Amino acid sequence: MAPTTSPLTTDLYELNMIQAYLDRSENKTAVFEFFVRRLPARRNFLLAAGLEDTLSYLETLRFSAAEIDWLKSTRRFRANLIDYLAEFRFAGDVHAIPEGTVCFPNEPLVRITAPLPEAQLVETRLINIMHFQTMIASKAARMVLAAPGKILSDFGLRTAHGAEAGLFSARASYIAGFTNAANVLAGERYGIPIVGTMAHSFVQVHADEIIAFENFARSRPEGVVLLIDTYDTEAGARKVVQLAPKLKADGINIRGVRIDSGDLGAMAKKVRGILDAGGLSDVIVVVSGGINEDVLQTMTASNVPIDGYGIGVNLDASIDAPSLDCAYKLQEYRGEPRRKLSEGKATWPGTKQVWRGFGADGRMSGDVLSHESDTQAGEMMIVPVMRKGKRIAAAPTLGQIRERSTRELARLPDALRRLEKAEDYAVRVSDKLKALAAQVDKTTRR
Amino acid sequence: MAPTTSPLTTDLYELNMIQAYLDRSENKTAVFEFFVRRLPARRNFLLAAGLEDTLSYLETLRFSAAEIDWLKSTRRFRANLIDYLAEFRFAGDVHAIPEGTVCFPNEPLVRITAPLPEAQLVETRLINIMHFQTMIASKAARMVLAAPGKILSDFGLRTAHGAEAGLFSARASYIAGFTNAANVLAGERYGIPIVGTMAHSFVQVHADEIIAFENFARSRPEGVVLLIDTYDTEAGARKVVQLAPKLKADGINIRGVRIDSGDLGAMAKKVRGILDAGGLSDVIVVVSGGINEDVLQTMTASNVPIDGYGIGVNLDASIDAPSLDCAYKLQEYRGEPRRKLSEGKATWPGTKQVWRGFGADGRMSGDVLSHESDTQAGEMMIVPVMRKGKRIAAAPTLGQIRERSTRELARLPDALRRLEKAEDYAVRVSDKLKALAAQVDKTTRR
Numbered sequence: 006m007a008p009t010t011s012p013l014t015t016d017l018y019e020l021n022m023i024q025a026y027l028d029r030s031e032n033k034t035a036v037f038e039f040f041v042r043r044l045p046a047r048r049n050f051l052l053a054a055g056l057e058d059t060l061s062y063l064e065t066l067r068f069s070a071a072e073i074d075w076l077k078s079t080r081r082f083r084a085n086l087i088d089y090l091a092e093f094r095f096a097g098d099v100h101a102i103p104e105g106t107v108c109f110p111n112e113p114l115v116r117i118t119a120p121l122p123e124a125q126l127v128e129t130r131l132i133n134i135m136h137f138q139t140m141i142a143s144k145a146a147r148m149v150l151a152a153p154g155k156i157l158s159d160f161g162l163r164t165a166h167g168a169e170a171g172l173f174s175a176r177a178s179y180i181a182g183f184t185n186a187a188n189v190l191a192g193e194r195y196g197i198p199i200v201g202t203m204a205h206s207f208v209q210v211h212a213d214e215i216i217a218f219e220n221f222a223r224s225r226p227e228g229v230v231l232l233i234d235t236y237d238t239e240a241g242a243r244k245v246v247q248l249a250p251k252l253k254a255d256g257i258n259i260r261g262v263r264i265d266s267g268d269l270g271a272m273a274k275k276v277r278g279i280l281d282a283g284g285l286s287d288v289i290v291v292v293s294g295g296i297n298e299d300v301l302q303t304m305t306a307s308n309v310p311i312d313g314y315g316i317g318v319n320l321d322a323s324i325d326a327p328s329l330d331c332a333y334k335l336q337e338y339r340g341e342p343r344r345k346l347s348e349g350k351a352t353w354p355g356t357k358q359v360w361r362g363f364g365a366d367g368r369m370s371g372d373v374l375s376h377e378s379d380t381q382a383g384e385m386m387i388v389p390v391m392r393k394g395k396r397i398a399a400a401p402t403l404g405q406i407r408e409r410s411t412r413e414l415a416r417l418p419d420a421l422r423r424l425e426k427a428e429d430y431a432v433r434v435s436d437k438l439k440a441l442a443a444q445v446d447k448t449t450r451r
Numbered sequence: 452m453a454p455t456t457s458p459l460t461t462d463l464y465e466l467n468m469i470q471a472y473l474d475r476s477e478n479k480t481a482v483f484e485f486f487v488r489r490l491p492a493r494r495n496f497l498l499a500a501g502l503e504d505t506l507s508y509l510e511t512l513r514f515s516a517a518e519i520d521w522l523k524s525t526r527r528f529r530a531n532l533i534d535y536l537a538e539f540r541f542a543g544d545v546h547a548i549p550e551g552t553v554c555f556p557n558e559p560l561v562r563i564t565a566p567l568p569e570a571q572l573v574e575t576r577l578i579n580i581m582h583f584q585t586m587i588a589s590k591a592a593r594m595v596l597a598a599p600g601k602i603l604s605d606f607g608l609r610t611a612h613g614a615e616a617g618l619f620s621a622r623a624s625y626i627a628g629f630t631n632a633a634n635v636l637a638g639e640r641y642g643i644p645i646v647g648t649m650a651h652s653f654v655q656v657h658a659d660e661i662i663a664f665e666n667f668a669r670s671r672p673e674g675v676v677l678l679i680d681t682y683d684t685e686a687g688a689r690k691v692v693q694l695a696p697k698l699k700a701d702g703i704n705i706r707g708v709r710i711d712s713g714d715l716g717a718m719a720k721k722v723r724g725i726l727d728a729g730g731l732s733d734v735i736v737v738v739s740g741g742i743n744e745d746v747l748q749t750m751t752a753s754n755v756p757i758d759g760y761g762i763g764v765n766l767d768a769s770i771d772a773p774s775l776d777c778a779y780k781l782q783e784y785r786g787e788p789r790r791k792l793s794e795g796k797a798t799w800p801g802t803k804q805v806w807r808g809f810g811a812d813g814r815m816s817g818d819v820l821s822h823e824s825d826t827q828a829g830e831m832m833i834v835p836v837m838r839k840g841k842r843i844a845a846a847p848t849l850g851q852i853r854e855r856s857t858r859e860l861a862r863l864p865d866a867l868r869r870l871e872k873a874e875d876y877a878v879r880v881s882d883k884l885k886a887l888a889a890q891v892d893k894t895t896r897r
Contacts, residue, residue, distance in 0.1 A: 013635040016633040018647035018650060035656065132609040164583075166612035166615075166768065168460045169612075192525070201465075201467045206571065206789075210781065
């Protein structure tokens with residue numbers, strides 16, 4: 006279940022505009038599309054995420070009596086708006102590219118078709134959910150591609166940008182192929198596998214490190230990951246070797262060790278050597294601290310004996326690209342295509358479809374962006390997901406979305422799978438859409 | 452009132468450690484301190500923020516019956532932990548540097564003194580709140596310093612990292628001196644002044660731009676800010692001039708215009724010229740799109756006629772430094788100082804105090820970090836704020852915190868007020884604290 010937030014999580018201008026629309030009964034059908042304008046410097050593709058949370062938001066959007074009272078108390082709005090909000094239920098149509106799908110700039114991830122005030126009201130929160138989850142899934146996908154077969158864990162809640170960023174990061178990275186997350190709420194809310202080791206403080210409260218290890222292992226006999234770098238990492242590993250037989254005699258297995266400081270690659274090799282020499286070849290080595298996709302790629306390329314990675318703020322805040330240039334734009338009103346012409350921010354008008362071509366090898370070979378009515382060759386990417394405010398089909402499980410993402414990443418051309426910037430993937434604008442844009446430009450009365 | 456989140460907004464390892472502590476009744480008094488390890492490349496100081504939300508979190512931290520049932524259902528925890536969490540109330544002491552205070556690396560922003568499991572349980576969310584709000588307040592302070600006397604508005608909710616990031620950004624930037632925020636919830640939750648203009652879509656749904664302007668103004672007669680760049684910015688400004696007398700005749704004033712694209716400085720000058728020539732010298736010019744502290748400084752230095760700035764993701768995601776290297780570390784247990792020695796991550800042991808010196812000009816001249824018991828010259832920065840889980844005094848209002856911030860920023864040395872990196876502000880570690888660290892190193896059994 007998605008997190009619920011107050012419907013006041015919106016920009017004031019949405020309410021101001023709705024006030025003006027209601028005053029003049031300007032409530033014909035509007036079509037808005039959410040899309041990313043361009044990729045960050047070091048991204049070759051996007052992985053769509055956030056749709057199910059967006060649909061949950063639309064389904065449950067209600068103003069409580071207390072929120073309505075507060076809106077009244079501001080004296081900013083007239084009775085027609087207050088009444089409208091008090092009764093508000095989203096009853097529009099939604100088309101979207103399914104979650105876990107690879108996509109590119111200018112391709113609409115979500116399309117909202119609804120009476121104008123309704124389509125306008127949902128703008129801010131829709132962007133807020135879709136932007137962040139797509140950004141994190143796209144970042145996480147790079148990490149997944151850089152570390153095939155490794156355990157990847159989202160450790161980023163503490164320095165995520167607030168509680169919801171931590172929760173959404175766990176979800177978006179799990180979709181992209183992460184193994185699990187440390188955030189307990191991600192387990193409760195989304196059913197994501199949760200994982201936890203221990204903190205340095207646990208070692209520090211004990212008089213001796215080995216006593217700390219033993220106490221922790223005895224409290225979690227199903228298998229613990231011991232943090233071994235509080236004082237001296239190699240000494241920590243030797244203590245694990247020393248302790249293991251005693252625990253084993255009592256039926257307790259040590260699952261792994263974690264290293265959180267120093268030269269992680271060099272130290273992992275030393276620790277692996279100590280563990281193996283001590284007969285603990287089944288104990289895994291997990292590292293954390295400063296992990297990003299470049300570190301993962303370097304470790305993978307040099308075959309460093311690391312089994313798992315705890316990834317924090319590089320994931321949860323998408324440190325190298327903490328935002329995407331994106332927009333939610335009016336594309337049609339009263340059946341007529343619309344287009345914004347602002348300098349450097351012009352958009353393609355009308356309701357659109359994306360068609361994807363594939364090569365003989367099954368890899369993506371190029372997309373066409375067309376008007377919805379203009380059929381092209383290839384796989385149709387945008388599908389209806391909500392009609393009159395109701396989901397058309399049951400929500401996919403997170404596991405299903407994750408499987409789609411795995412299939413999608415496997416269909417990426419090799420050049421796009423690399424961390425470095427590749428030549429842009431081809432997204433051709435159909436001739437009819439270009440003609441439509443030219444026609445809108447001519448007829449727009451400025 | 453602060454946002455409430457599920458207490459499951461925590462890392463699993465906190466619960467794992469508490470399980471082990473409870474199993475051995477390891478519940479003596481622990482002292483943890485939250486601090487920032489180092490400044491990002493282009494920061495000269497931090498502005499402390501997030502304390503009141505942290506205290507609200509501590510005061511209201513409860514596990515609901517449903518959450519307890521879910522924890523049970525995971526079969527990860529034994530009855531002693533489940534019972535402990537079901538009855539959990541935070542009853543510890545809190546010391547802190549008040550919100551809105553300038554501070555520096557290694558200075559404890561918050562100190563928690565409580566039985567060990569209690570102090571451990573609150574780690575993740577405490578960091579999550581303090582890290583983000585301090586990061587945003589510190590970023591916002593740079594913008595405030597770069598644009599003296601200007602209207603600064605937080606427009607960043609849509610591309611903030613989730614709903615809470617948008618809310619916290621509005622709060623932290625308001626503390627730092629921002630004028631207002633677009634986020635309606637920031638008004639309801641924190642009483643922050645809210646502000647809103649209009650979107651391009653509003654213009655696009657109308658057959659003619661000037662009709663859009665008129666309709667919007669008539670619906671909000673108390674004064675609107677009209678967005679004039681949907682098609683052609685100068686033409687938009689001329690339409691405002693054309694429309695103003697007609698509206699004025701009906702008692703409606705246009706408060707301002709907004710430009711959201713193109714060369715903002717050049718366009719603002721042209722628009723100012725058109726408005727002034729049209730007798731609208733009281734209509735303000737607001738710009739948005741890509742605004743950061745460098746843009747603000749350039750505009751300020753060149754005296755561009757811009758009255759206000761709408762600032763989005765550069766603020767809400769602190770784009771140039773979207774995280775701070777920070778920690779919540781055990782400093783004392785059972786009355787004995789503790790210290791982490793991990794490579795590159797060593798900490799100063801014991802409960803600490805920060806003493807601030809001032810020059811004859813009233814500006815900050817250097818801090819001393821000492822053990823709490825080691826009195827030094829200067830102003831004492833860390834004060835008690837909560838005793839046995841209860842606030843010692845009523846929470847300051849957001850206005851009071853904002854006033855403190857204004858005073859604090861005025862006491863910054865000139866070098867630290869600049870956007871470029873200055874020489875590090877002096878934070879001296881007292882001799883006794885160094886001696887204590889050496890002693891802890893000697894006595895720690897590894």
